[in-house]
Amino acid sequence: MTALAKRYWHALINQKKLFVYTFLWSFFLWITSPFLIILLKSVGRNWFGKKWLPPELTLDWYKWALTIANIPQVLSNTLIIAAIAVTISTLLALPTGWALGRRKVPAKEVLTSIILLPRMIPPIAYALGIAQIFYRLHLVDTHLGVALAHVAICAPYAILVLSSTFEGLDERVLEAAAVCGASQLRTFFHVTLPLVLPGILSSIIFTFTTSYNEFTLTLMTYGPHTITLPVRTYLAVGEGYWEVTSALSIILIIPSLFVLFMVQRQVQPEKLVGGFKGV
């Protein structure tokens, strides 16, 4: 067994084509099959026993999801909460990101790390505190309350993206506009804004997805009126209807896929992880 593993490893090092592609494709299947199975489960009927594929196809589980799991209500909760969270996070992050990206801030690195701390500490730790504070303020089970809890984790993301966007803004371009006689207002609308808009957009999309997918913080602050899609999916797992849960998951996953393709095109993936840019 170890001899076999050793030979395989050496073949990999020597870049033997067959081994390379076996490795890469099994990696690919290992990552993606779970999603394929969910997709099949959500449209399959009578899929029991030793069968590789469901024998019949159906859209019943999606109908169930719509009626029993009350998807219209749940989805509108999720979207309202995400919209509030995105708005608040962006409003917080615009000035702060500008200061961090373009102004002289004492101990900038330390400050950035501190602001990013909520992304590094397990959310359950401060979710406990948030839940207790929100109980007192009667914010639990309100859209605003759940959204505010999401801001705790969305705002650091927005600040990170926006500060690096503003940092990348070339001073010379702005000066050139001024030299050419553009007023400050004109420079802002015709030069600055178009330059930073992609950054702001990607910040909005990231915070939106973060809020849309957020589970831990929602779990601590939700109530019967503010069930979101991730919480509903979790509850459905507990209820044991795997087919309906799969249908819910497919609805839940759509924004993430969109982000995945956007990330691959625009953002360097290593910027996504950690976020402590070399502190």
Next chain:
Amino acid sequence: MSHFTNKRQNLITFLLLSPGLAGFFGLFFYPMLVTLFRSLRPEGQTSGWTLGNYAAFLSDPDFRRIIWLTFFLAITSTLLSILLSVPLALLLRRKPVGHRLFRLTILVPITVPGLIGALGLLLFWGSRGWFNLLLLQVFRFKAPLTINYTLTGLVIFYVWHYFSYTAITTLSTLEGLDPAFEEAARVAGATPWQVLRYVVIPLIMPGILSGSVLTFMAAFGAFSIPLITGGNYRPLSVAIYKQIGIFIPARWSAASAMAMIMAALQVVFLIFYMRILRRPMA
């Protein structure tokens, strides 16, 4: 005059920073303080001070099991992530056919919600899932392997979810590496294995390390994965949630004490991580 403008500039900077700082203090710092104070109150009371919650948790026989499990899962999944990421990065660096697809695949687990991943993994590795069908029908196993709700299963799921951090940093460090180093070693007569062992690996070590600390921290704080796929295995974050989710009345003080211990440990890992990042390239 310049002193005056300086002061004004500082004030503007501070005003610009204040919304972000307000968010940080209101939604992170203050809640952490509330958690800390709650952990020092006797259970179910709003006044009085005690260290009893910490003492109760530390002397609980479950404590050792929970901490052991949390560390075991985080450490094994980190090690396996390194074992997976290094060959993966080495192969993808040569830009084989379809390397874009594989790069995208690396990002999948950290982009999609953990819940969905957990559900899909349970279906895939279940006794009737594709993995066991493969074992039974292709490899002629007599009985399916039980993977869901076991320790092995949890480790597999953790690696699936958290290896991305290690893979991404390893790959990006490797791609920043000057091929001249390897060329020099090869010209000097080193075998591919020697080039890898004595040149490439030491040079990309900082990348591997920083990525694996990220994987470790993510695995240490994992919540939705063990909540759904853990069964009877409850690492720290799930144990904290269960204090509130299962017990009636909810044991807020006990949960808070456990959460403080967890946060303190995470800060230690974070300091360790920043030290690795600061270390100059070897």
